[in-house]
Amino acid sequence: MAAMTNEDLRKAGLKVTVPRLKILEILERSPQRHMSAEDIYRHLLESDKEVGLATVYRVLTQFEAAGLITRHNFEGGHSVFEINAGEHHDHLVCINCGIVEEFFDGIIEQRQQAIADKLGFSITGHALTIYGMCLHANDGKCPRRK
Amino acid sequence: MAAMTNEDLRKAGLKVTVPRLKILEILERSPQRHMSAEDIYRHLLESDKEVGLATVYRVLTQFEAAGLITRHNFEGGHSVFEINAGEHHDHLVCINCGIVEEFFDGIIEQRQQAIADKLGFSITGHALTIYGMCLHANDGKCPRRK
DNA sequence: ATGTATGCAAAACATTTGCACCTGG
DNA sequence: CCAGGTGCAAATGTTTTGCATACAT
Numbered sequence: 001m002a003a004m005t006n007e008d009l010r011k012a013g014l015k016v017t018v019p020r021l022k023i024l025e026i027l028e029r030s031p032q033r034h035m036s037a038e039d040i041y042r043h044l045l046e047s048d049k050e051v052g053l054a055t056v057y058r059v060l061t062q063f064e065a066a067g068l069i070t071r072h073n074f075e076g077g078h079s080v081f082e083i084n085a086g087e088h089h090d091h092l093v094c095i096n097c098g099i100v101e102e103f104f105d106g107i108i109e110q111r112q113q114a115i116a117d118k119l120g121f122s123i124t125g126h127a128l129t130i131y132g133m134c135l136h137a138n139d140g141k142c143p144r145r146k
Numbered sequence: 147m148a149a150m151t152n153e154d155l156r157k158a159g160l161k162v163t164v165p166r167l168k169i170l171e172i173l174e175r176s177p178q179r180h181m182s183a184e185d186i187y188r189h190l191l192e193s194d195k196e197v198g199l200a201t202v203y204r205v206l207t208q209f210e211a212a213g214l215i216t217r218h219n220f221e222g223g224h225s226v227f228e229i230n231a232g233e234h235h236d237h238l239v240c241i242n243c244g245i246v247e248e249f250f251d252g253i254i255e256q257r258q259q260a261i262a263d264k265l266g267f268s269i270t271g272h273a274l275t276i277y278g279m280c281l282h283a284n285d286g287k288c289p290r291r292k
Numbered sequence: 293a294t295g296t297a298t299g300c301a302a303a304a305c306a307t308t309t310g311c312a313c314c315t316g317g
Numbered sequence: 318c319c320a321g322g323t324g325c326a327a328a329t330g331t332t333t334t335g336c337a338t339a340c341a342t
Contacts, residue, residue, distance in 0.1 A: 014321095014322095015315085015316055015317075015320095015321065015322070016316075016317095017315080017316070017321095017322065017323080018315095018323095019322080019323070020322090036306090037306080037307080038306085050324080051323085051324085052323065052324045052325065053307090053324095054307085054308075054309085054323080054324070054325080054326095055322080055323055055324070057306090057307060057308070058308090058322085058323085059322095061308095073219055073220075073221055073223075074219075075219055075273070077219075077223070077305075077306070077331080077332075078305085078306060078307095079306085079307090092261070092262065092265060092267055094267065095270055101265050101267070103261050103265070105257050105261060107253065107254075107257050108253075108254050108257050108258070111251050111253050111254050112254070112274075112276055115238070115249050115251060115276070116238065116276055116278055119238060119247050119249070119280075120280060120281040121238055121240065121247070121276070121278035121279065121280055121281075122278050122279050123276055123277070123278040124241055124277050124278045124279065125276075125277045125278075126274070126275065126276040126277060127221075127273065127274070127275050127277070128272070128273070128274040128275075129272065129273050129274075130258055130261070130262055130267070130269055130271075130272040131269070131270050131271045131272060131273070132262055132267040132268050132269040132270045132271075133267065133268050133270065134265075134266060134267050135266040135267075160296090160297095161295095161296060161297070161340085161341055161342075162341075162342095163296090163297065163298080163340075163341070164298095164340095165297080165298070166297090182331095183331080183332080184330095184331085196299080197298085197299085198298065198299045198300065199299095199332090200298080200299070200300075200301095200332085200333075200334080201297080201298055201299070203331090203332060203333070204297085204298085204333090205297095207332095207333095223306075223307075223330075223331070224330080224331060224332090225331090225332090
């Protein structure tokens with residue numbers, strides 16, 4: 001299935017190039033599922049080939065348009081990206097250590113649809129992020145502190 | 147009650163100054179409830195006294211810390227602010243014309259709390275924004291097009 | 293008086309764009 | 318070969334900061 005990657009790119013009308021493959025690979029393999037453009041850029045620098053930061057942004061934008069990845073605008077002015085592995089979900093972010101948990105709630109999804117219907121909107125997307133402190137935030141022992 | 151304003155500022159440990167009063171006034175009086183720092187800055191320029199854009203940002207940040215206003219990070223890299231008039235609510239933004247509708251749904255709020263409990267987070271805040279097209283978006287007749 | 297606030301200009305970021313060169317199909 | 322992709326540097330848009338001056342209490 002890793003071989004599907006090239007096909008995915010072609011289907012999106014994108015040439016299969018080294019930067020694109022590397023970026024996809026990083027997004028797939030990194031234990032950190034939510035990465036900023038800078039994060040990805042840094043990972044790229046650690047490997048051989050040099051890739052420009054501008055290319056990272058261009059590629060991420062194209063991937064998003066192609067539906068391969070999703071962009072999230074968390075608080076703090078920068079975006080993070082994650083590979084579209086399967087089903088939609090929302091996020092819970094610890095304001096102390098920055099860890100991101102994912103969740104999905106069918107009832108919330110239903111209610112959103114109902115609200116949009118009532119107000120005459122056709123939904124194109126939504127962003128639900130809960131901010132809070134994870135269990136260990138208070139005692140300074142956040143296990144996955146950044 | 148408009149006279150309360152000064153008191154609100156003092157309670158927040160902020161001196162009562164012209165820029166602060168003007169900014170509060172704009173936030174209270176503008177028909178557009180959700181304004182960016184730039185929006186507010188432009189309104190200020192139209193009145194007599196010159197206020198720097200830097201001051202707008204500083205004051206907005208202080209107001210947010212004081213709980214007088216709320217900052218929202220909608221898509222597109224800039225923030226908008228709104229006065230805290232009463233109850234919490236979430237937003238529905240038309241990606242075509244930019245109008246912002248507000249809504250509140252008790253069930254969604256409940257579900258969020260339940261999810262946070264299950265994952266061991268204590269909620270400090272949340273951002274739920276539904277993006278979509280309002281009824282008139284499709285025919286190019288968006289009534290309140292920006 | 294005196295600690296805060298402000299204005300201005302410059303800095304700091306995140307992201308985008310122009311352009312000459314490179315590369316995949 | 319040639320359209321599309323890339324790197325680099327410069328441009329953008331937003332928000333922050335340093336510093337000398339002005340103001341509220």
